Amino acid sequence: MTDIVSLIIKRLGLGLLTMLVVSILIFFAVELLPGDSAQAALGQMATGETVAAMRKQMGLDVPAIVRYFYWLQDFVHGDFGTSMISHTSVAGAILGRFANSFFLAGFAAIIAIPLAVSLGVAAALFRDTIFDKSVNVTSLTAVSAPEFLLGYILVVIFAVKLRWFPPISNIRDGAEIGERIFRSFLPAMTLVLVATAHMMRMTRAAIINVLAGPYIEMARLKGVPPWRVIVRHALPNAWAPIINVVTLSLAYMITGVVLVEVVFDYPGIGQLLVDSVSKRDFPIVQACCLIFAAIFILLNIAADVGSILTNPRLKRPK
Amino acid sequence: MAPDDKRLLQIRDLRIEAMVGDTILEIVKGVDLDLDRGEVIGLIGESGAGKSTIGLAAMGFARYGTRISGGRITFDGQDLRTATEAQLRALRGARIAYVAQSAAASFNPAHKIIDQHVEAPVLHGYQSRSAAQDDGMKLYAKLRLPEPDVIGFRYPHQLSGGQLQRAMTAMAMACRPDLIIFDEPTTALDVTTQVEVLSAIRDIVEQFQTAAIYITHDLAVVAQMADRIKVLLKGEEVEEAPTAHILAHPKESYTRKLLAVRSYERPEKSRSSKTAQPELSIRGLDVAYRSGPKVLHDVSFDLHRGMTVAVVGESGSGKSTTARTIMGLLPATSGEIRLRGEILPWSFRERSKDQLRRIQMIYQSADTALNPRMRVSEIIGRPAKFYAGLEDRALHRRVEELLSLIELDPAKFYDRLPSELSGGQKQRVGIARALAADPEIVICDEVTSALDQIVAEGILRLLDRLQNEIGLTYMFITHDLATVRAVADEVVVMQRGRVTDSGARSKVFAPPHHPYTAQLLASEPKMDPKWLDTYKGRGSERPM
Numbered sequence: 001m002t003d004i005v006s007l008i009i010k011r012l013g014l015g016l017l018t019m020l021v022v023s024i025l026i027f028f029a030v031e032l033l034p035g036d037s038a039q040a041a042l043g044q045m046a047t048g049e050t051v052a053a054m055r056k057q058m059g060l061d062v063p064a065i066v067r068y069f070y071w072l073q074d075f076v077h078g079d080f081g082t083s084m085i086s087h088t089s090v091a092g093a094i095l096g097r098f099a100n101s102f103f104l105a106g107f108a109a110i111i112a113i114p115l116a117v118s119l120g121v122a123a124a125l126f127r128d129t130i131f132d133k134s135v136n137v138t139s140l141t142a143v144s145a146p147e148f149l150l151g152y153i154l155v156v157i158f159a160v161k162l163r164w165f166p167p168i169s170n171i172r173d174g175a176e177i178g179e180r181i182f183r184s185f186l187p188a189m190t191l192v193l194v195a196t197a198h199m200m201r202m203t204r205a206a207i208i209n210v211l212a213g214p215y216i217e218m219a220r221l222k223g224v225p226p227w228r229v230i231v232r233h234a235l236p237n238a239w240a241p242i243i244n245v246v247t248l249s250l251a252y253m254i255t256g257v258v259l260v261e262v263v264f265d266y267p268g269i270g271q272l273l274v275d276s277v278s279k280r281d282f283p284i285v286q287a288c289c290l291i292f293a294a295i296f297i298l299l300n301i302a303a304d305v306g307s308i309l310t311n312p313r314l315k316r317p318k
Numbered sequence: 319m320a321p322d323d324k325r326l327l328q329i330r331d332l333r334i335e336a337m338v339g340d341t342i343l344e345i346v347k348g349v350d351l352d353l354d355r356g357e358v359i360g361l362i363g364e365s366g367a368g369k370s371t372i373g374l375a376a377m378g379f380a381r382y383g384t385r386i387s388g389g390r391i392t393f394d395g396q397d398l399r400t401a402t403e404a405q406l407r408a409l410r411g412a413r414i415a416y417v418a419q420s421a422a423a424s425f426n427p428a429h430k431i432i433d434q435h436v437e438a439p440v441l442h443g444y445q446s447r448s449a450a451q452d453d454g455m456k457l458y459a460k461l462r463l464p465e466p467d468v469i470g471f472r473y474p475h476q477l478s479g480g481q482l483q484r485a486m487t488a489m490a491m492a493c494r495p496d497l498i499i500f501d502e503p504t505t506a507l508d509v510t511t512q513v514e515v516l517s518a519i520r521d522i523v524e525q526f527q528t529a530a531i532y533i534t535h536d537l538a539v540v541a542q543m544a545d546r547i548k549v550l551l552k553g554e555e556v557e558e559a560p561t562a563h564i565l566a567h568p569k570e571s572y573t574r575k576l577l578a579v580r581s582y583e584r585p586e587k588s589r590s591s592k593t594a595q596p597e598l599s600i601r602g603l604d605v606a607y608r609s610g611p612k613v614l615h616d617v618s619f620d621l622h623r624g625m626t627v628a629v630v631g632e633s634g635s636g637k638s639t640t641a642r643t644i645m646g647l648l649p650a651t652s653g654e655i656r657l658r659g660e661i662l663p664w665s666f667r668e669r670s671k672d673q674l675r676r677i678q679m680i681y682q683s684a685d686t687a688l689n690p691r692m693r694v695s696e697i698i699g700r701p702a703k704f705y706a707g708l709e710d711r712a713l714h715r716r717v718e719e720l721l722s723l724i725e726l727d728p729a730k731f732y733d734r735l736p737s738e739l740s741g742g743q744k745q746r747v748g749i750a751r752a753l754a755a756d757p758e759i760v761i762c763d764e765v766t767s768a769l770d771q772i773v774a775e776g777i778l779r780l781l782d783r784l785q786n787e788i789g790l791t792y793m794f795i796t797h798d799l800a801t802v803r804a805v806a807d808e809v810v811v812m813q814r815g816r817v818t819d820s821g822a823r824s825k826v827f828a829p830p831h832h833p834y835t836a837q838l839l840a841s842e843p844k845m846d847p848k849w850l851d852t853y854k855g856r857g858s859e860r861p862m
Contacts (some may be wrong), residue, residue, distance in 0.1 A: 213423065214423040215423065217418075220379070220410070221377060221379060221410050222416075222489075223410035223441065233426050310428075311427075312428060313427060
């Protein structure tokens, strides 16, 4: 077990290093965006002098490299800065939005992960049957369709025609949990469709790959029934790739939902990011991106640790 | 007892088809087999003979892509071809059990040995989990596994190959089946381990009066196990007779060929002159992987021009490590390697092109050593181009010349891909690739151990002919004493990273033996059906 703890510590250290590189990339990529906040705040009609004065007031006249270090220093101290537009703290603006995004991702994940794994297992068990083929065709369609299209299709069916759910998921702060679930149902289903398809196909492939192994033949020759061959003999050896795709999907559900949030007008972090980019509100963009990067890194570490914990060969060396 | 009660398994006109690409091939062509209770029949033949396929069919099982297409399989009065899947499941693991070739691959890496052991008896309702577990420990003890009370609680990767093979035999015994199919259970093991496993298997089969189908390509092994032997070739029966009879009076020429395989022996050459400078001289090699313990200790020997030195030992003895060090893939911590008197740098990166050219290597598994996307002409042509700078017409001529040298028709093989070659042909291409560099020394790393014996003999004869024609010097790494006897002029015996014995073949193989050499020689299965008894009688069993 101490091996795993030291591994986690090592990976966290590496993760910090990655974060540093990512912070450089984010900061200077944002710098490269055409236009700046002073221009955006004053509008196209502003004269050169007023823009210059505004730049000075916002601290934009200092060289970028110097501003990077100030920014990094503040960030390390937990100060995410103040929004250039609303002049409120970035942390405050982000926090509520993140909570909403996590809620949506969690909602989708609770449905998608068990559904995907059991569908994948069933597809592998009934390989090449009608069931397997229809699950495959459906999931392939779901994967290939862009998520905003899936979102609109759901809106047309469930909001416009059937009128079961609201087409827009504008959640008030402090809304009841029941109302939250009700209002975020359609965006969550959109995510479920996309993520399930991915995870299900990977689960199926991982199990079928394992099914070719001699120990599976051995299990069959011991008279083990087919479902038990899959659940007891194949699945434990397929966990590593499944865990990997599950964590990747989780990361996608938290950070990659920009389009879904825009379609449903869901007050999540993705929408905040899009708004902030168009308003050139750099501190918010940078903070969001860094947090996205941290989520990806943490989930990747979780995937590696999960793979090790499910593999006795890595867990117990000779 | 009525005659029908004695008969356990009856197979008549068994036919099995396999889908190869789009075509259906018959791989078993009407084979009959009879087996009484408590009887052991040996199935022998080369790969592609259909041995395993027949063995699995005796369980009513056909592998993915194959299908039992004709004939009758009757087990204890029950027709297995008309039985339902549920009826077959009730038999498998309970009344008919299977022991696979590679125990390492056939144990599920995710579960402890004992959990896999108790699965069949619990599932078939023979025993409770705890009773099956206790019984498993007793079986482990009978099969002479170390620490039988705790070994089951380890994972497969924590056991050695020989231990796993015995644990798998114990697992097959869990429900005390009437019939066990042994599918090459000792082929992947070292000779000294093989003997232990063979005698453990035979004792337990005798003790429980279990009938068995014993599948192998090694006639000497099957001679120890079987009451009767059936020889198979390409899905058809060649002949069947009681073991002693078939060894003494083989009727068919194919059987005689199988019997003769082990007797190929080339006359030993002796060094022309003791004072001559060795082609390659290895002195005091110590090698360690990274910061790990030393894997080679003070290894020294010489290779003399035009002669073959066989380096022999079990897996883990350091044979391949020595080869890797000579090739410059692994640095030594001390010692030296001299090529015709000049010191070779440790790393291949620091060696000159000419030094690299002079030592070439042929690998054990031609399957993985040849690039599957390159044509034969490219595989052989590359070193010819790299070392000799040949281009266009000259290169083409050289490749054709090399193909003729390894007895493959250039017109037919020039443009083939490795996937269009048989195992023996692939190994020949591997040889041609080494020759293309025009080397002086060729290191052959277990080049015949993945091949059938008759094919392997062809490769050994080819290598011998090439040595005589070109004057090559061979370092021949092998674990098989029959191969040593066939090709070696001098022998180096290695054990746990040290050279324990060396000298001319006739000297090393003649008494008085070094104790470890004696153990290796005694472990080698002999065609004599009594060999295993005499081996055991000598009491030389070694605790694992």
